[in-house]
Amino acid sequence: MAKKNIAPDTRVRVDTWDACVDFPIFDAKTRSLKKSVIGAAGGVIGANASNVVVVEALKNINIHLKHGDRVGLVGHNGAGKSTLLRLLSGIYEPTRGACRVQGRVAPVFDLGVGMDPEISGYENIIIRGMFLGMTRKEMLKKIDDIAEFTELGDYLQMPLRTYSTGMRVRIALGVVTSIDPEILILDEGIGAVDAEFMKKARGRLQALVERSGILVFASHSNEFLAQLCDRALWIDKGEVRMEGGIDEVVEAYEGPAAAAHVRKIMAEVKADDSTKASE
Numbered sequence: 001m002a003k004k005n006i007a008p009d010t011r012v013r014v015d016t017w018d019a020c021v022d023f024p025i026f027d028a029k030t031r032s033l034k035k036s037v038i039g040a041a042g043g044v045i046g047a048n049a050s051n052v053v054v055v056e057a058l059k060n061i062n063i064h065l066k067h068g069d070r071v072g073l074v075g076h077n078g079a080g081k082s083t084l085l086r087l088l089s090g091i092y093e094p095t096r097g098a099c100r101v102q103g104r105v106a107p108v109f110d111l112g113v114g115m116d117p118e119i120s121g122y123e124n125i126i127i128r129g130m131f132l133g134m135t136r137k138e139m140l141k142k143i144d145d146i147a148e149f150t151e152l153g154d155y156l157q158m159p160l161r162t163y164s165t166g167m168r169v170r171i172a173l174g175v176v177t178s179i180d181p182e183i184l185i186l187d188e189g190i191g192a193v194d195a196e197f198m199k200k201a202r203g204r205l206q207a208l209v210e211r212s213g214i215l216v217f218a219s220h221s222n223e224f225l226a227q228l229c230d231r232a233l234w235i236d237k238g239e240v241r242m243e244g245g246i247d248e249v250v251e252a253y254e255g256p257a258a259a260a261h262v263r264k265i266m267a268e269v270k271a272d273d274s275t276k277a278s279e
């Protein structure tokens, strides 16, 4: 894709300073937890000063993102990736430490939020856009373009409850890539679309990130990470274990074969981009 010379917006930033998120679990018994337990998956389980069981989902997170950063989050189940996305979206406040997000955030992870199963795809496009801060009038101007992008045809007149997960994701991606969020927060769920559609969406997502700022994307799919991001954070038991290029982090997390696959995809994306740039 041809890079446009747009001056980076220094106002758009994401910063966290020693941010922690604990979940108190009031109905768990501390007596059965003799000491802090570390299992293979999940955050550390401990107890707070009042002897209430707490899950330490995030611990001392320091991240500093600026315009143009495209960061992937990798890590085991329960490592804290979704909690971090929610912290950056303002859904969770840090229990300790601080988190400051400057810019318009569009979270695309809870496809249930801002969508109504009983109304049509068309109407859902409008309410999803309104959920992300657009007006009805602005959405009406964009609806034809979004409808065409989703390729859902007559299905757009059917109630959303008749859609598959991937069809819902098409609507969510169509809406989010048609508006101009400054900070885009995506998770795994977008992997529910088929490969061909993802290829199309990738172009729009990349254009969106170039136009408007920061992407944070949590995924177990190295393929999607390599397509959308250029840096990665390995989240492990609520902490940032490593930060670096996608291939370096995947190599440390999953080994050389996975890293080789990531490098192959990065090379394909680069070749694809230079073809488009010369067109």
Ligand SMILES: Nc1ncnc2c1ncn2[C@@H]1O[C@H](COP(=O)(O)OP(=O)(O)OP(=O)(O)O)[C@@H](O)[C@H]1O
Pocket: 023, 041, 042, 043, 044, 055, 056, 057, 075, 076, 077, 078, 079, 080, 081, 082, 083, 084
């Ligand atoms: N609402 C909640 N209440 C209590 N504990 C929670 C809550 N949400 C997450 N946790 C705990 O916080 C830890 C981090 O969970 P999180 O969902 O952020 O992990 P993840 O890295 O996104 O995992 P996955 O890859 O499986 O989606 C886990 O131990 C989980 O049990």
